[in-house]
Amino acid sequence: MKKITLFSDGSSLGNPGPGGYGTILRFGNKEKEISGGELNTTNNRMELLAVIEGLRALKEPCDVTIVSDSSYVVKGIIEWLEGWKKRDFKKVKNPDLWKEYIEVSKNHKIHALWVRGHNGHIENERCDILAKQEAQKMKKAIQ
Secondary structure (H helix, E strand, C coil): EEEEEEEEEEECCCCEEEEEEEEEEEECCCCEEEEEEEEEEEEHHHHHHHHHHHHHHHCEEECCCCCCCCCCHHHHHHHHHHHHHCCCCCCCCCCHHHHHHHHCCCEEEEEEECCCCCCCHHHHHHHHHHHHHHHHHHHHHCC
């Protein structure tokens, strides 16, 4: 299995508001940047969508380490998800995205690692820039 590092971040201008996400996929010394946005969303949705879109871009099963500054995403993956599945996502925010995460992650071996945001982590800072650029694009699209 290829070892991939997936760095991700999300942003929204207002909560809800226009939002964006940024992802960096790294395999060895190769990197791919992915970004996108939505017109009316929340920060947590963009944080999770960054991970989903990064996983969706992988063409084969991989050993993936997700690096995120979102405790919602990291704890969701490593602590809460199994319990949410058992209760069929009752009283869970963003069940549509969590179900999508399950689908795109099922062929991969997943690890999740939390990093402090806005703390000089190079890849996290780059993902933050990508996410904010996309959120600005969405804001201009609705003005």
